[in-house]
Amino acid sequence: MDRVTSPQNCTLDCVLKGRSGCEFCFITSKDIEMTLGISTQSLFGSCVPKPCFSLFGSDSPACHHFVKAPESVQLMFLNTSDLDKDAVVVTWKPSEYDWQPNPKTVKVQQIGTDVTVTFDLAPPSLNIHDYFTFCEGRGLKNITKITVNDKENVTRHSFILSRLKPGVNYSCEISADIVDPLKTHIRFQVGKVNAEPQRPNSVPLAVLLSLALLVLTVAAVLLLLPHRRTRKPCRGVRSGSDLKEDLFLVPGLGSPVSPPRVFICYSSADGPAHVAVVMRFAAFLQQHASTRVSLDLWETLRIAEEGPMGWMCHQIEESDFVLVVCTKGLRAPHQGEREAGQGGTSQAAVAHIGEEMGRAKSRGEDLSKYITVFFEYSTEDEVPGILRLASQYRLMQDLPLLFSHLHKVALQGPGRQLQVENMSQESYVKVPAGALLYSAIQEASWYCRKGQML
Numbered sequence: 001m002d003r004v005t006s007p008q009n010c011t012l013d014c015v016l017k018g019r020s021g022c023e024f025c026f027i028t029s030k031d032i033e034m035t036l037g038i039s040t041q042s043l044f045g046s047c048v049p050k051p052c053f054s055l056f057g058s059d060s061p062a063c064h065h066f067v068k069a070p071e072s073v074q075l076m077f078l079n080t081s082d083l084d085k086d087a088v089v090v091t092w093k094p095s096e097y098d099w100q101p102n103p104k105t106v107k108v109q110q111i112g113t114d115v116t117v118t119f120d121l122a123p124p125s126l127n128i129h130d131y132f133t134f135c136e137g138r139g140l141k142n143i144t145k146i147t148v149n150d151k152e153n154v155t156r157h158s159f160i161l162s163r164l165k166p167g168v169n170y171s172c173e174i175s176a177d178i179v180d181p182l183k184t185h186i187r188f189q190v191g192k193v194n195a196e197p198q199r200p201n202s203v204p205l206a207v208l209l210s211l212a213l214l215v216l217t218v219a220a221v222l223l224l225l226p227h228r229r230t231r232k233p234c235r236g237v238r239s240g241s242d243l244k245e246d247l248f249l250v251p252g253l254g255s256p257v258s259p260p261r262v263f264i265c266y267s268s269a270d271g272p273a274h275v276a277v278v279m280r281f282a283a284f285l286q287q288h289a290s291t292r293v294s295l296d297l298w299e300t301l302r303i304a305e306e307g308p309m310g311w312m313c314h315q316i317e318e319s320d321f322v323l324v325v326c327t328k329g330l331r332a333p334h335q336g337e338r339e340a341g342q343g344g345t346s347q348a349a350v351a352h353i354g355e356e357m358g359r360a361k362s363r364g365e366d367l368s369k370y371i372t373v374f375f376e377y378s379t380e381d382e383v384p385g386i387l388r389l390a391s392q393y394r395l396m397q398d399l400p401l402l403f404s405h406l407h408k409v410a411l412q413g414p415g416r417q418l419q420v421e422n423m424s425q426e427s428y429v430k431v432p433a434g435a436l437l438y439s440a441i442q443e444a445s446w447y448c449r450k451g452q453m454l
């Protein structure tokens with residue numbers, strides 16, 4: 001009993017960081033008197049429960065997951081034949097929500113260095129919509145707040161922990177986002193990932209010869225049937241039959257329009273963290289901005305057929321918009337050999353885009369096809385000089401302006417203001433694709449601050 005009733009030496013820093021050792025933190029009446037200016041000796045004696053909201057304020061995140069002191073505590077002494085000891089039954093009022101995710105149904109699945117954690121949601125009768133997860137491991141502290149929409153009618157939810165370290169043990173707490181929740185604790189270890197790519201010289205010679213013979217046969221058949229050959233589609237990722245179903249309504253327009261085709265040009269010389277941001281950004285644009293995105297990471301087969309430069313020139317010519325993600329790597333020709341995703345062609349692509357803009361300007365044509373963007377870990381100084389005439393946006397701050405540009409829709413007009421769902425710096429994180437993009441941007445910013453990017 002001494003350990004429970006005696007004041008624990010728990011610092012404010014410890015409480016705010018939420019370490020497990022501070023879950024049942026107590027302070028003395030002297031601490032209360034110094035902080036709040038009131039005496040609690042007559043009310044609580046020498047030890048009192050931590051008044052979280054009074055000390056830190058109602059908006060403090062440290063209070064939302066603090067385990068309160070038991071309420072309605074009752075002691076009942078039992079008769080015992082042992083004269084040296086007393087038998088006592090202690091009872092108290094349970095939490096308002098006597099529920100927690102079932103640890104037996106929590107599923108952990110690893111894909112590469114990413115881990116997906118799936119858990120059961122609370123029964124609808126409890127009316128719990130918000131959940132809280134806290135995961136930590138070697139160098140990782142991940143806090144995720146989850147809001148579930150009642151209309152989705154789902155019983156389970158998943159969240160992703162990205163770029164974990166193989167061989168490291170991680171632990172997670174999952175609970176409802178309420179005061180005094182019951183928490184489910186899980187532990188897992190990330191397995192080893194065989195990331196070494198297969199080397200070309202490991203392919204048997206017989207297989208290479210068979211593939212070469214197959215390619216020659218197909219080419220001969222196509223040459224013999226010239227009238228039945230059709231031009232290969234290159235205006236996006238999906239085929240023409242899919243495009244018929246891709247009409248959508250842009251707010252402010254009266255009839256459905258076809259999604260604009262957006263080609264994203266970037267440099268992978270800035271490292272894998274930046275490449276991850278570009279890929280997540282492309283996925284977000286395609287899923288929530290009503291666009292069709294062309295990205296080299298998604299079209300490796302077509303690039304193998306047409307060649308990197310041929311494919312890229314084709315995209316620049318056929319796309320409705322050319323969006324260039326500007327970074328230090330894009331302005332550093334000497335780093336070209338470090339690029340992997342675009343085969344060292346981003347510098348040539350920028351030069352080609354600059355030439356196309358120059359020709360369009362000389363003919364008096366509109367330059368709105370060309371767009372430059374940079375994320376928070378870059379600056380406008382990294383926009384290549386040859387692309388200075390292009391429209392420029394800072395992401396994700398200028399996300400509404402970018403949407404307006406892509407769909408040629410005015411955000412403001414006489415007596416009205418257009419607000420597109422999930423298309424703002426504050427709201428894009430509410431959808432899964434936006435949350436993954438936010439996480440990738442934060443990780444790239446961290447690498448940039450550490451000087452581990454170009």
